[in-house]
Amino acid sequence: MRTAEAICTKRGARLTDIRRRVLTSVWSSHAPIGAYDILAGLNADSGKIAPMAVYRALDFLMEHGLVHRLASLNAFIGCALADERHTAHFLICRACKSATEMDGAAVTRAVKKTLTAHGFIPEIEIIEIQGLCAHCSDQDVRRP
Amino acid sequence: MRTAEAICTKRGARLTDIRRRVLTSVWSSHAPIGAYDILAGLNADSGKIAPMAVYRALDFLMEHGLVHRLASLNAFIGCALADERHTAHFLICRACKSATEMDGAAVTRAVKKTLTAHGFIPEIEIIEIQGLCAHCSDQDVRRP
DNA sequence: GGAGTTAATGTTATAACGTAACATACGTGG
DNA sequence: CCACGTATGTTACGTTATAACATTAACTCC
Incomplete structure (x- = not known):
């Protein structure tokens, strides 16, 4: 998680609140998690985030290699090796x-x-x- | 196409009208085709087939290796090597x-x-x- | 050929996944 | 401060897939 921040600042990318919360959510699931499950998790506490926001955050996180998408499950998972660019x-x-x-x-x-x-x-x-x-x-x- | 029939009869599986039409539809697309595009194709001619029917036919065709699913595209494609069991x-x-x-x-x-x-x-x-x-x-x- | 059984299809509704389009806020450098 | 790029809010919609239950067709055994 600190790693994530380090990577973002190093690249001049902004790890905003939503992005951080989505990333946390992905990591706190031991299994791959769907976008709408992430959404439900975020909205359990506080307000009403829209699906768009989650998908945008996931796009950002994927661009920076912090998260991978599993096409066969329509789900997402945190990447432990985020600083090395790699195909997973x-x-x-x-x-x-x-x-x-x-x-x-x-x-x-x-x-x-x-x-x-x-x-x-x-x-x-x-x-x-x-x-x-x-x-x-x-x-x-x-x-x- | 004849191959498909041969495979099915050999295995005691029934290549019914819908299944045949779905298979034909998959083959007549040069590119991978989505389930709802198949559906639209079938319903262009005649009546009103429901999504379920198409998905069920696709499940059958996949079980018998006549069609593959491309997870990354949510689309389907005909298999040219249907009689050999293989992972594509x-x-x-x-x-x-x-x-x-x-x-x-x-x-x-x-x-x-x-x-x-x-x-x-x-x-x-x-x-x-x-x-x-x-x-x-x-x-x-x-x-x- | 008719009763019982399984397989296939019909039907309706809804779940699950994803995006377009446009408005608004937010931050940073001139 | 203000202009510009980036991020988020909001609304609505499009796409993909399945659940659940009713009905029809085919097969089989006697």
Whole structure:
């Protein structure tokens, strides 16, 4: 959280009140959280923030790498490695709902190689693997 | 299309009228197509099909590998390799809107390796790379 | 072929996710 | 102070997806 402020000031970006509250909300959820859940959290305490405000804050936070979006869940999650620019690859556990960034080096290499073969110039990489995390697969977790 | 029928009869699955029409609609779009666009296409000719019907048909078609869903676009696309069970990886061109299944062998290997290291058991792999395809990157296509 | 069963579709309503467009406030540098 | 760029407020709407329950069609076993 202090990191977030540091990053923003370093870049001359303003971590305003709403943005800070949205970021806090994202971090305080252990699992990926939807925009409207964030909204509900913010409006529980105080007033009436509109969806727009949340989406704008999320856009800002994503631009600065503080938050990632999980396309397959329509949800958002805090990024622990915000100061290094990177494309995130996620492992999403259907049992405990955790979403952890995986070590993507090998995958990124393989993807890059394949793309070159196709002559494709990448801009956004979405890699989201859903399944069971190590902890949950030890438990007795049946298929959906 | 004949392939689709063959697959369904082989599996004892019923390729009903709606399912057939949805599948045709998906195939007749060169780009990934949204559920409501499919719906509009069907309702252009004849009567009033409800969204539910389309989503149900899409679910069926996906179960049988005849169609894939692109999570990052909320859209659907026909699968050319429907009889082999496979996880599809897509290259999505932002210029021409094409979405082609890439050769995923190397990537799949890398993913599998990384997952093993994490002790993660995969069930669904979503890999969607957005960017510029070979053809469009030859043209003068600027960033968004 | 008719009764019982499962699969598929119809119907209605609503949930969940996301954005356009325009007005207003806020801060910073000249 | 005031002009300009950035951020937020506000309203309304567009898009994507599903819940819940009723009805119809197909299949099967005797």
